[in-house]
Amino acid sequence: MMIEAASTPALSVRDLEVTYDQFRALKGVSLDIAPRESFGLVGESGSGKSTLLRAVAGLAPVSGGAITIDGKQLGRRRDKAFYRRVQMVFQDPYGSLHPRHTVDRLLREPLDIHGVGDGESRINRALDEVGLGSGFRFRYPHQLSGGQRQRVAIARALIVEPSILLLDEPTSALDASVQAEVLNLLEQIRRDRALTFVMVSHDLAVVTHMCDRLMVMQDGAEVEQLTSAELAERRITKDYTINLLRASEGFTRRQSA
Amino acid sequence: MSAPLLDVQNLAVRFPTRTGTVEAVRGVSFTLGRERLGIVGESGSGKSQTGRAILGLTAPSAQVTADRLRFDGQDLLTISNAERRRLRGKRIAMVLQDPKYSLDPVMSIGRQIVETLRTHERVSRSEARKRALAMLEAVQIRDPERVFDLYPHEVSGGMGQRAMIAMMLIAGPELLIADEPTSALDVTVQLEILAILDSLVRDKGMGLIFVSHDLRLVSSFCDRVLVMYAGRVVEELAAKDLSQAQHPYTQGLLNCMPKIGASRHPLPVLERQAEWAR
Amino acid sequence: MSVMGNTTPPPMAEGKLSRREWLLSDRPASRTQAKLGRAYVSWRRFAENRLALIGLIIILALVLVAIFADLLAPYSPTIGDLANARLLAPAWDHWLGTDDQGRDILSRLIYGSRLTLYVVVLVAVIAAPIGLLVGTVSGYAGGWVDAVLMRITDIFLAFPKLVLALALVAALGPGIENAVIAIAITSWPPYARIARAETMQVRNSDYISAVRLMGASPIRIVLRHIMPLCMSSLIVRVTLDMAGIILTAAGLGFLGLGAQPPLPEWGAMIASGRRFILDQWWVAAAPGVAILLVSLGFNLLGDGLRDALDPRSAGQ
Numbered sequence: 001m002m003i004e005a006a007s008t009p010a011l012s013v014r015d016l017e018v019t020y021d022q023f024r025a026l027k028g029v030s031l032d033i034a035p036r037e038s039f040g041l042v043g044e045s046g047s048g049k050s051t052l053l054r055a056v057a058g059l060a061p062v063s064g065g066a067i068t069i070d071g072k073q074l075g076r077r078r079d080k081a082f083y084r085r086v087q088m089v090f091q092d093p094y095g096s097l098h099p100r101h102t103v104d105r106l107l108r109e110p111l112d113i114h115g116v117g118d119g120e121s122r123i124n125r126a127l128d129e130v131g132l133g134s135g136f137r138f139r140y141p142h143q144l145s146g147g148q149r150q151r152v153a154i155a156r157a158l159i160v161e162p163s164i165l166l167l168d169e170p171t172s173a174l175d176a177s178v179q180a181e182v183l184n185l186l187e188q189i190r191r192d193r194a195l196t197f198v199m200v201s202h203d204l205a206v207v208t209h210m211c212d213r214l215m216v217m218q219d220g221a222e223v224e225q226l227t228s229a230e231l232a233e234r235r236i237t238k239d240y241t242i243n244l245l246r247a248s249e250g251f252t253r254r255q256s257a
Numbered sequence: 258m259s260a261p262l263l264d265v266q267n268l269a270v271r272f273p274t275r276t277g278t279v280e281a282v283r284g285v286s287f288t289l290g291r292e293r294l295g296i297v298g299e300s301g302s303g304k305s306q307t308g309r310a311i312l313g314l315t316a317p318s319a320q321v322t323a324d325r326l327r328f329d330g331q332d333l334l335t336i337s338n339a340e341r342r343r344l345r346g347k348r349i350a351m352v353l354q355d356p357k358y359s360l361d362p363v364m365s366i367g368r369q370i371v372e373t374l375r376t377h378e379r380v381s382r383s384e385a386r387k388r389a390l391a392m393l394e395a396v397q398i399r400d401p402e403r404v405f406d407l408y409p410h411e412v413s414g415g416m417g418q419r420a421m422i423a424m425m426l427i428a429g430p431e432l433l434i435a436d437e438p439t440s441a442l443d444v445t446v447q448l449e450i451l452a453i454l455d456s457l458v459r460d461k462g463m464g465l466i467f468v469s470h471d472l473r474l475v476s477s478f479c480d481r482v483l484v485m486y487a488g489r490v491v492e493e494l495a496a497k498d499l500s501q502a503q504h505p506y507t508q509g510l511l512n513c514m515p516k517i518g519a520s521r522h523p524l525p526v527l528e529r530q531a532e533w534a535r
Numbered sequence: 536m537s538v539m540g541n542t543t544p545p546p547m548a549e550g551k552l553s554r555r556e557w558l559l560s561d562r563p564a565s566r567t568q569a570k571l572g573r574a575y576v577s578w579r580r581f582a583e584n585r586l587a588l589i590g591l592i593i594i595l596a597l598v599l600v601a602i603f604a605d606l607l608a609p610y611s612p613t614i615g616d617l618a619n620a621r622l623l624a625p626a627w628d629h630w631l632g633t634d635d636q637g638r639d640i641l642s643r644l645i646y647g648s649r650l651t652l653y654v655v656v657l658v659a660v661i662a663a664p665i666g667l668l669v670g671t672v673s674g675y676a677g678g679w680v681d682a683v684l685m686r687i688t689d690i691f692l693a694f695p696k697l698v699l700a701l702a703l704v705a706a707l708g709p710g711i712e713n714a715v716i717a718i719a720i721t722s723w724p725p726y727a728r729i730a731r732a733e734t735m736q737v738r739n740s741d742y743i744s745a746v747r748l749m750g751a752s753p754i755r756i757v758l759r760h761i762m763p764l765c766m767s768s769l770i771v772r773v774t775l776d777m778a779g780i781i782l783t784a785a786g787l788g789f790l791g792l793g794a795q796p797p798l799p800e801w802g803a804m805i806a807s808g809r810r811f812i813l814d815q816w817w818v819a820a821a822p823g824v825a826i827l828l829v830s831l832g833f834n835l836l837g838d839g840l841r842d843a844l845d846p847r848s849a850g851q
Contacts, residue, residue: 044443044444044445044446045414045443057748058747058748059744059747059748078750079750080750082750083748083749083750084750087748088745088748090741090744090745091741092741095740095741095742096741096742096744096745097742097745098742098746098760099742099764100763100764102566102569104566104569109746109749109751109759110749110750113749113750113751113755114749114750135562136562138562138563138564138565138566138568138569139561139562139563139569140569140573143561143562146300153745156745156749160749175299175300175470176299176470176471176472176510176513176514177299177509177510177513177526177527177529178299179513179514180513180514180515180524180525180526180527181526183515183523183524184523184524184526187522187523188523202443202444203515204517205514205515205516205517206515208515208517208518209515209516209521209524210515231517232517232518233518243445244444244445245517247444247445247447247448248444248517250473250474250476250477250478251448251451251452251455251474251477251478252477253455
């Protein structure tokens with residue numbers, strides 16, 4: 001309903017299955033995300049929301065279904081062109097940066113891999129774009145705060161100029177005030193670069209703030225897809241979503257005797 | 258009310274490091290009755306160190322000083338380690354963020370609860386088992402007999418945290434310090450755990466210190482909230498008056514969180530002022 | 536693009552920084568400064584450990600003695616004075632006495648340090664890279680590659696080190712080069728094990744996933760991202776093993792399968808001194824003490840390096 005028939009979706013997932021050993025982490029999930037749309041995946045732990053994201057990125061064992069990027073179906077192996085189109089930001093800013101590499105080396109690595117020239121100015125520009133400035137260029141991750149690390153991770157994802165950015169709980173490890181800064185940065189970048197976002201979060205408020213549409217997931221399957229506006233106006237049909245929404249509003253004391 | 262359960266005056270925690278002294282807590286004062294007190298702050302605000310200092314769990318290299326640190330009339334600064342150990346678990350208990358790290362991985366949940374009880378009270382094995390099962394039931398574990406024999410890695414995060422709470426409350430403490438007890442859990446589980454804590458605190462008349470980064474959650478759960486910034490309490494207010502917070506830091510913290518239904522793009526950002534830290 | 540460093544004042548602007556402050560700076564301005572700063576922090580942590588410093592001094596002394604053996608040794612290590620100087624007790628003109636060939640023991644020890652270093656360095660240069668490569672490839676690839684490589688490792692581990700070395704030397708013929716080859720071939724499996732364990736720990740971490748998402752090839756990931764992480768624990772382990780390598784080399788020498796006469800290899804010296812151990816104890820004792828000291832030095836150094844390089848310790 002959100003996607004005009006004319007445009008091919010930027011990312012399309014059909015009946016996707018992911019199986020770890022014997023465990024079915026994803027049980028036939030389908031979705032379409034239009035170019036420049038911002039799409040959210042919400043659910044509790046074990047709902048398969050991160051697995052879906054990792055499957056798109058090629059980090060999870062897909063056992064069935066299809067993933068299509070800009071109308072082209074992906075094979076088992078991702079090629080270099082795919083990684084210039086799709087990039088990802090991880091949840092834990094302490095774990096996603098190589099502990100022995102300086103910011104400079106972290107940002108140079110993707111450029112070297114893809115044989116992109118003009119490294120010096122690209123690195124400086126990327127650091128400026130995420131609001132860090134070149135003073136941070138030769139620091140090691142342990143010399144950075146959580147928010148700064150996440151900015152470096154965003155800069156690393158952006159430096160190859162992707163069109164789709166996968167965000168796996170990008171702010172859940174950060175303090176509320178830092179979260180606001182990083183969310184603002186992400187919105188700014190999306191606007192400037194006309195990016196498509198797929199964002200995973202357990203926090204309904206963050207997802208409705210960032211995304212146009214979202215999918216609620218439970219036990220590796222879809223509960224429902226709805227727009228952020230529908231969620232805000234409480235036009236929800238499924239009980240599970242209602243519970244999730246209620247829980248996100250804080251603690252209410254049961255007035256028992 | 259008579260003498261407070263806990264009386265903290267001018268508490269300070271310092272860590273000497275190679276590059277100078279880090280002051281984690283700088284002059285925190287508060288009193289606690291049989292009520293729910295929330296301590297809120299961002300990482301590095303000293304909220305966790307405040308809770309740990311009360312229990313004497315600060316790292317050995319740190320210096321803890323206070324004008325007064327009394328629990329039920331007993332001076333916590335001067336008591337011996339043996340007395341402190343006796344106090345811990347028996348009269349003051351602590352629940353930590355991640356049950357994975359605070360439960361012994363090679364001992365079954367039931368045995369851990371029984372051991373805890375038997376270090377504080379002389380009870381027979383069968384009596385201890387009976388009370389442990391009752392406690393597991395009190396934290397709303399539906400099948401206590403089964404969970405009793407499980408090991409910590411065999412249960413979910415929410416179940417583990419319930420077991421942890423059961424273990425902490427088995428000896429019937431008068432003060433419970435909960436350091437981010439629900440941050441590692443899903444929202445719906447989080448609320449169940451809070452409901453359990455809430456009813457236990459109310460039924461047993463415990464004092465509760467709830468340390469958290471989540472201002473909204475704390476204010477929906479506690480009676481009173483201390484907001485900490487850079488090792489100091491910048492504002493103390495009744496939880497129901499949260500919307501009338503005076504300090505710009507508290508206001509900023511409340512504002513910068515996204516809200517469902519409020520379209521604010523970009524989100525207001527917290528402008529930290531140097532004088533808050535003074 | 537604007538010139539780098541436009542936005543931040545150059546470090547010298549805030550008054551002259553001491554060298555220490557420059558090294559410990561939180562905002563290094565160049566790659567070199569960042570690297571040096573990191574090395575300096577490791578060095579400080581290492582230097583806090585007195586025993587490790589003693590170990591370092593012993594090893595440095597060994598290296599210097601080996602380099603300047605020609606200048607330091609008072610006599611020739613191989614040509615003795617059979618007529619007048621057989622089995623002399625330690626005295627002013629022969630500090631550590633002489634052996635049964637009338638050779639000055641101190642001079643032999645000094646020249647022998649070259650052989651010791653030669654063995655140690657060659658074994659490290661051969662065994663450590665083999666172990667690192669096998670371990671990281673096996674750990675990262677997993678599956679049948681892992682199974683095959685680890686079973687080969689197991690086969691080597693199943694033999695007692697000295698027995699396998701003996702068999703190899705017996706097949707290749709005695710001599711110091713063959714001894715080195717034999718020791719190297721028997722000492723890489725533990726390194727492979729360590730590197731594999733370390734690799735398994737990091738292969739599923741987000742930062743390795745992030746590099747995979749950059750489109751990096753498995754070879755690049757292993758060479759540039761995983762190997763550097765395994766290096767520090769490997770260096771520590773190799774250093775700690777040095778003592779064992781020296782002892783194995785000495786053992787082979789003692790059995791007559793290592794360095795051949797008249798080379799002043801320490802183990803062979805003990806073997807030849809054994810005959811006079813009751814009457815002329817210094818002939819065997821001097822090289823024994825030398826082996827002991829150098830082994831101790833490597834062990835102390837290894838312990839210190841472990842504390843200084845451990846990636847799990849704070850701030851690294």
